[in-house]
Amino acid sequence: MKLNNSEFTILSPAIMGICNVTKDSFSDGGKNYKTSDALKSIQQMLNDGAQIIDIGAESTRPGSDPITYQDEIKKISPILKKLPKDQFIISIDSSKIETQEFALENGAHIINDIFGGSDDLFQLTKKYGNGLVLMHTPAPPKIMQSKVSSYKNVVNDIRKIFKLTLKKIDKYKIPQSKIWFDPGIGFGKNLAQNLEIMQNIQKFKINNCGILLGSSRKSWINGIDNSDVSNRLGGSLASALYCYKKGVKMFRVHDVKETSQALKVYKNLCLM
Numbered sequence: 001m002k003l004n005n006s007e008f009t010i011l012s013p014a015i016m017g018i019c020n021v022t023k024d025s026f027s028d029g030g031k032n033y034k035t036s037d038a039l040k041s042i043q044q045m046l047n048d049g050a051q052i053i054d055i056g057a058e059s060t061r062p063g064s065d066p067i068t069y070q071d072e073i074k075k076i077s078p079i080l081k082k083l084p085k086d087q088f089i090i091s092i093d094s095s096k097i098e099t100q101e102f103a104l105e106n107g108a109h110i111i112n113d114i115f116g117g118s119d120d121l122f123q124l125t126k127k128y129g130n131g132l133v134l135m136h137t138p139a140p141p142k143i144m145q146s147k148v149s150s151y152k153n154v155v156n157d158i159r160k161i162f163k164l165t166l167k168k169i170d171k172y173k174i175p176q177s178k179i180w181f182d183p184g185i186g187f188g189k190n191l192a193q194n195l196e197i198m199q200n201i202q203k204f205k206i207n208n209c210g211i212l213l214g215s216s217r218k219s220w221i222n223g224i225d226n227s228d229v230s231n232r233l234g235g236s237l238a239s240a241l242y243c244y245k246k247g248v249k250m251f252r253v254h255d256v257k258e259t260s261q262a263l264k265v266y267k268n269l270c271l272m
Helices: 035-048 069-082 097-105 119-128 154-170 191-199 220-225 233-245 256-271
Strands: 014-020 052-056 089-093 110-113 131-135 179-182 210-213 250-253
Touching: 014 035, 014 256, 035 052, 035 069, 035 256, 052 069, 052 110, 069 089, 069 097, 089 097, 089 131, 097 110, 097 119, 110 119, 119 131, 119 154, 131 154, 154 179, 154 191, 191 220, 191 233, 210 233, 220 233, 233 250, 233 256, 250 256
Parallel strands: 014 052, 014 250, 052 089, 089 110, 110 131, 131 179, 179 210, 210 250
Antiparallel strands: none
């Protein structure tokens, strides 16, 4: 697959390692804030089995405040410019068109947009040939948890939104194989809705687009197991294995090594 002038083969299941360069992230805030720490973390995730590295400079945890695109670019730029562009897939987690364009100009391969994309982003994608991860959220992070009652049927409602988005994207002649839909676990959903989404995750397989699961360490696990963010590995792995069985082939995770191992073992067991 060609992504922004670089050729890659994405093996299934594909692990997207999370590199948050913010002090405000719900799980690993501050861990990769320094460029040197971020680069070390990226290398470790690659060693542990990540095919894709997702770099984000703005926290999108429930209740978080947005930052300016200037601040976002300031944090991403030194990392992006030091990374090779032909050895692994670089994803930039941003919903700001200025940051998205900067990232693509500097060789990023995927844009991960929590707000599900825009005409401006699709125009950029047509120009650069990048991939797209398009997530669902009913509102910005600051107020999204106040919208959990806004659905008639959470699975059907999100699926309809994705289908409308794809209809719009198709006008730009972007290959569907370069698009992954993310139903947005934890983004404006309660526990029951998160579980319903994962139980029906296969319904988000639309045409030739893929599905991405981002359930890692999120608070839905606490709703079942009463565990804080540092003790949610088991729940994260359970959701990854369950959704892999249902057809998900890309996983955005904090614990790359453990997820990679779990999926490899599960995949081999299924072959026996």
